Every structure is written in structure tokens, then in C-alpha cells.
Amino acid sequence: MSSKVAWFLLGFGIWSGIIWITFVKNLWASDNSWAPDGSATAFFVVHLILAIVSFILGTIIGVIGLRGLRARKSEKTAA
Template identity: 35%
Template sequence: MAVGVWTWVIWPRFGLAIYRDDRSFDGGTPTSFLWVHALLIAASLTIGTVVGVLGVRAWRAARGSGVPQNRPGPAAPKNGR
């Protein structure tokens, strides 16, 4: 979950910095510098969102299972059944 939050805190701010960079536009036309960074930011936000959602789902599943996280489950019978 922390990765998802971190991603959404950092990357939009970085995107704004890239947008304001002098290398981002040439006479009002977006440059490859801007497009490459926009693609990297979009990919990072997508990955961060997926990881964050998976983290929330895992946390909810662990909370709802009623099984403590740091304890082993029931032992298997010794006779193999």
C-alpha cells in the first residue's frame, strides 16, 4: 500500500517539473524529452496503482481471515491423511 501512496505523491510532482522544464517544448511543440518522461510517469503510476490495489486487497484478506499472520496453520496428521 505504501508503494501506491508513494507513487501518487512523487510522480505527479515530477511530471509538473518535467512539464515546466525548458526542454519539454520547442516553439510550443512537445519534444521527445516530454513524451519519454510522460510515458515513464504513466507507466510508474500504473504499476504503483496496481501494487497499491494488491496491497489493499491482501490487507483486507488477512484482516478478514481471522488467522493471525505470524502463526503457522494446523499441522498435518502424522499418518499422511
């Protein structure tokens, strides 16, 4: 993996974390997320699942990028 690709993947992972954490904060504060009795709406549940899955995938992508950068670094020090 090239350094550019590894940096892109790491940046994507960080960006994804920021975006989805912010999304969940806004989702939690939304009036559409809660029924009048205080229970979660289907809107909330669906979007929370979307956010969790996307956060996990973004983290995995970021870890792949980090591992790519570490592998490149170890190749340079071994040479």
C-alpha cells in the same frame, strides 16, 4: 501475504503516486519539455510515458497491498 508485506505494497503505491505526480508537474514546467514553437519535445514525450507507466504500476502494486490487508482483516473476523 503477511500484514507487513501488504502494508509495504500499499505504502509503495501511495509513495509512487506522490512521486510520479510531482515528477509530471515538474516535467510540464521544464524548459526542456517544450520546443520554441510550443510543441512537446522528445524529452517530454519519453518522460511522460515513463511517468504514466510507473504511475499505473505503482497503483496496481498499491491495490494488491490494499487487497492483502482486506483479506487479512476478513480472515481475522471469520476466525
